[in-house]
Amino acid sequence: MAQKRRDFIKISSLSAAGLIFGAQQLSSATKINSKSKLGDFGPLDTLRTPTYCEVCFWKCAGWVYKDKEGNIKKVVGNDDDPNCNGRLCPRGTGGVGMYHDEDRLKSPLIRVTGKDGKQTFREASWDEALDLIAKKLKAVQSKYGGESLALFSHGSGGSFLKPILKGMGSNNFPAPSYAQCKGPREVAFSTTFGEALHSPEPTDIRDTRCLVLIGSHIGENMHNGQVQEMSDAIDKGAAIITVDPRFSTAASKSKFWLPIKPSTDIALLLTWIHEIIENEWYDKNYVEKYTYGFEQLKAHVKNYTPEWAYGITTIKPHVIRETAREMANASPAVIIHPGRHTTWYGDDTQRLRAVAILNALLGSWGRRGGFYIPDFTSVPSFPSAPFPKAEWTWRDAIEEGKYPLSGSDLSNGVIEASLPTAPEDKRVRAWVVNGTNLPMTMPDTKTTVEAMKALEFLVVIDTMPMEITGYADVVLPECTYLERYDALRILPGRFPTIALRMPATEPKYNSKPDSWIAKELSKKLGLDQYFQWETAEEMLDWQLKQVGSSLEEMKRIGVKQLPRAFGEPYFSEHSEPEFFTNTGKIELYSTSLAAAGFDPLPKYTPHMEPPEGYYHLNYGRTPQHTFSRTANNPNLTDLKDENAVWVNPKVAKQWGLTNGQPIYLENQDGVVTDFPIKIRVTERIRFDSVYMVHGFGHNNKKLSRAFGKGASDSQLITRVLVDPVMGGTGMRGNFVTFRFEKESEVTS
Amino acid sequence: MRYAMAVDTKKCVGCADCVVACQTENNVPIGYCRDWIVEVTDGTYPQLEIEIRSERCNHCDNSPCVRCCPTGASHYVEGGIVKVTPHECIGCGACITSCPYDARYGHPDGYVDKCTFCDHRIQDGLQPACVSVCPTKCMYFGDLDDANSEVSKVLKKRKFKTLIPQAGTKPQVYYLI
């Protein structure tokens, strides 16, 4: 095979010195553990420093405690933080494992080609690595323009790296949290209510009387505040309605479980709308006062009867009626939850529009127990020179007018703009990737890899040797969130809050915080005008003083609630809410979708069904892990170190499958998982579907606990159903079958 | 004084936060645990029920583990908490065998370990680590002799059960059903 310019490298050429260092760290840590007697420490004789959690993007504020020897011992929630109320989720509690993980990246690495043509990484000093990055980025900038650079980030480090690329003239800043996750609902709620939902979403779960979950599995998905509030709601007797092909944990806490046939959700939603309108169960005052397009909606749903939906969804008509009534009885204290990972079948914006419409009819937006009106705050950025204006972006590299309503940079869009098929003069040529394992985050791994191979330069900044590091020209070891300052957490909520993350300890190994990396790189690139602070402390202190706090105060309290700037969190009789839509009303009929040439009212379109012997591939979350990023965490793998594929007993019988049996999965395009996955025979899943938790099946051996454990769903997601409205990558249109053997196992 | 715990199976989501919090609080080595999750599914599709329980030592009133301990390392402390004194424990494992709930494990350092109801935290006026971390707030801890304690109040209000009552150990961890 011809030598490719960028071969995949497993980070295996770490010098022996690096490994011994790691081993020493490990054994000293073990010693300390076994030395300290049980009960000889208490919460009061330890030192604590504030942080906010980085294990998922709920960003709970907490305290890091160290023992007397100065070792990080535990992370505990901050009582004053409304995101966590003093209680972290298992991942946040196990966040210490990120720090202790002995597989962490330990030194900057540079790709080299040996005399035999074999490519490997060699360790480098920070100075050498950053020099090389500066040289390469400059070369790309002068050859193709700064516009040809892109930064992928998912996490806090991005805010320091962004000014580097912006300063060089780029305006490509995708994060997979948009087009692979929340995008459709953000567009749907913006077009309906004039406002996106953001994070944390303003669902007033704690006071709701009816919570409807559609393919959203709170309780397995541990977005902390929502889990806590769902539990409060259960305590207060709220009815939960769960729509899911799988008997999820949430379904087990529900009054109604609707085991819907996958991909038919819009039919159910339209029928609920029909029932609520036909029976005049909607909030008449609210609809009259605040909404636009009711008559069009009424005419549109006229024929969507429960009997019609039964044939499509397999949900019995009387159940559809009863659940519609349940919602109406609770109105306006009802939430049809928008969910978070909403990119399913490519008509996702339309599905979420139906969700938004249902909420509007029941008058839940702006009402107690429905959606509260969040309050936002902003903290001024440290003074910086104005950035140059980018002449073009990734959007110019893809077909004109594609995804007109996308409100953010699309990861898949930037990938498309980086492929050799993109126009010569408008192609993205170099990436900086921070904390985002694109081969596992993005569906259709093949295209992502193709794009990475076509790049002139790829820098990966991460704490762990994730799969993406294997494609990099330079790998930089970032220290974990427990060892660094980061940008302030500034979040909306019932009250806006700010939170501080500060280092609890020195960075382990030769890792560095992004603030330092970006600052040093700015010096080498001559971008000092965008980094006018010397240290992260100086920058944070200046910012905090602008809002009446200080670094000193935040070190003491960790999180600070700011007063509400815009009135009450709920509409009242006298309030005159503004809706930032074209009509100034809640748009049941969307004028902006109509103007862009899309259906102004959501329609049901049938999706493909699995061929004989194949099953819908459903995927989700487990409370102990966040995507693929925690799969090697020692504390969390101790709880769960692999995924299993859920199979209905009828299906198991038909195939002769038994519990715990390892099996390969093959999708409709003939893609077989790298590794076998164990069968879990359970009544908790429909017979036309299988289910697996996302984030397992890592194929980088350097992830010693994660390598080869379970299978990767991302690998099986090769059919991507792109949402024409905003470019979201629908991932639920894939089907799998079972394979008992595979010719060759992945051994490298 | 009689310490007890109640776990609400209707709210527990089985996230295992209580397990990690215990491990980090009490230096439980990775690979071992003092508390764990049990999930029981009943029925056939689509008529299903799940009960999720966070389990640990029941701090039994009538505990076979204390009775069978040859050195006295297993003992009761104030409030009926069953504890093991590591340096008195010879690691014979008699208690591990005698416990009907499999609540004890052999610590790699050669002694037997188990849940202490985090008595070091109770002394500081805090809740056990598992109780204080639980995102669903499904665990209640306190003194059964005090009618106003969280645990007494919730047991008055709700239906509950204990595990393997027929073993006669008089367990003090209650499951709200």
Ligand code: SF4
């Ligand atoms: S929800 Fe859990 S993982 Fe996410 S930020 Fe909060 S504690 Fe961390």
Ligand code: SF4
């Ligand atoms: S932390 Fe709470 S919700 Fe989670 S498993 Fe333990 S008891 Fe259940």
Ligand code: SF4
């Ligand atoms: S649960 Fe087991 S270890 Fe705990 S007191 Fe009862 S018998 Fe002893």
